[in-house]
Amino acid sequence: MERHNLKEYKTxxxxxxxxxxxxxxxxxxxxxxxxxxxxxxxxxxxxxxxxGRSVYALIDVTNLKTTTKEARDFMNxxxxxxxxLLGGAFLSNxxxxxxxxxxxxxxxTPAIPARFFTNRQEALNWLLKIKLENSVLK
Numbered sequence: 829m830e831r832h833n834l835k836e837y838k839t840x841x842x843x844x845x846x847x848x849x850x851x852x853x854x855x856x857x858x859x860x861x862x863x864x865x866x867x868x869x870x871x872x873x874x875x876x877x878x879x880g881r882s883v884y885a886l887i888d889v890t891n892l893k894t895t896t897k898e899a900r901d902f903m904n905x906x907x908x909x910x911x912x913l914l915g916g917a918f919l920s921n922x923x924x925x926x927x928x929x930x931x932x933x934x935x936x937t938p939a940i941p942a943r944f945f946t947n948r949q950e951a952l953n954w955l956l957k958i959k960l961e962n963s964v965l966k
Contacts, residue, residue, distance in 0.1 A: 829851075829919035830846055831843040831845075831853070832845065832846040834876050837857075837869075837873050838857065839856065839857045839860060839866055839870060839873075840855065840857060840860075840870050841854070841855050841857075842854050842873070842874065842877045846890055848851075848880075849960060850883050850914075851872075851883065851884045851885070851886065851952070851956075851959070852883050852884070852886070852889045853878075853886050853888070853953055854885050854886065854888065855890075855891065855893060856889060856890075856892050856920045858891045858895055860892050861870060861893050861894045861905075862892065862894065862895040862896065862897075862932050863895075863896045863898070863899050864902055864908045865900040865909070866879075866899065867895075867898075867902045867909065868901050868902065869900075869911075870903075870910060871903075871909055871911065873955050875912055878912060881912065882912050882913065882914050883912065883913065884914050884915045884916070884955045884958070884959055885913055885915070885916045885917070885943055885955075886916075886917045886952055886955060887917065887918050887919065888917060888919045888920065889918050889919065890919070890920045890922045891948065892920075892922075904939075906939060910940055913940055914939040914941075914958075914959070914962065915940050915942065915955060915958045915959070916938070916940060916941070916942045917940065917942075917943065917945055917952070917954055918943070918944045918946075918951075919946070919947075919948055919956050920946065921946055927948070941958045
């Protein structure tokens with residue numbers, strides 16, 4: 829997949845696929861250990877990247893090594909990690925990241941549509957589906 833408008837930071841990178849500007853792709857830096865400071869930084873970077881627009885996100889969490897409860901709670905709050913997100917597809921083939929995300933989705937029940945995938949195309953197809961469903965509801 830070609831990356832358009834790639835923006836890289838120390839802890840993360842964002843890009844678009846050049847087809848749909850309402851869907852961003854998001855990777856964490858290798859072996860990321862997310863605490864509250866890094867969680868806030870990630871959200872600041874995402875909001876800057878999207879210029880405050882609400883978007884759908886395909887988040888590759890393969891590189892996520894650990895996360896604190898405080899960081900998880902912040903990422904699941906409307907004024908924190910969910911700010912400006914219309915839906916999130918989590919992607920990973922890493923066992924540790926898979927466990928973290930599945931636990932997060934089961935325990936936290938995000939206020940936006942969110943699902944876990946091991947296949948990038950399936951994750952993107954799901955985001956396109958919920959985007960279409962949301963546009964029909966408007």
